Amino acid sequence: MEELGRRLGAALRAGDLVVLTGPLGAGKTTLTRGIGEGLGVRGPVQSPTFVLARTHPSLVDGPPLVHVDAYRLGSAELVEDLDLDFDRSVVVVEWGAGLVEEAGDAWLEVVIERPIGAKPPVDAEPEASDLDGDEPRTVTLTGPLLARLPN
Template structure:
């Protein structure tokens, strides 16, 4: 494994992730720490490696199907197992299109998001995920921060290196920088466990 710890605080760590297999392995490490009711917020630009991370997380949960970008379905449900062996439903959400054309001045964005989630049957899953559910949400920064006060934020950045043309379509090649941030008391001890797993 080539993951490299770049910096760490009590509730946050930054990693250098050089290859796609390393990103999948990181997803598997996060899966090992998950409990029923968890919300994982996954963000980063196009081509950053969100789907690769999600595939590693799905593999770690031993889900019963392929983890693909849910762009055209908004939400997908897969069945797997937590590290301790209990069954879990992984709800993989792509929130990119939620919110439509954005919000007008003075518009109540929280209520509008809740309305959209309710129409998809996801509002209760995010507000109070059941003990048999893990929610993995892509492109949901605004939404999850409002609805999920206990969450793991996974922020993938793709720094441009010399010789990379920023106008070219993104590829799966190249180093990524990943920030893992535990929000809420339930993530304090698990962030320590994740740091130990990365350093091992």
């Protein structure tokens, strides 16, 4: 998840919105940590669960990363109340499906599926599974930003 995040982060720019969907433990924050590395922002990138939003300034003269946890926010109006800088930042919103897509035209939805109880194939390379033995993930990317991302 972190490597995918690094690749995404290297392609993102100010004004881009990434919406992350997936169950607890799917890797949303790990993906965001990778996005932060790809953008070259100050870390550590941690879950913003208790503060709702964290801003990580760039260390390489790029856009900051705004990392939002919308789990407890039940409406787009409550997200709007956070007064996020969508235009000059890369904004990543966990649990944001249906709440933030109207913020702009440059968005990407990342759906992470983590089958509970699944095991990696017996012949899987060590890199194919997490070091802690977590199940493999299926990641689906959709949205207007998809056309701009590298393969």
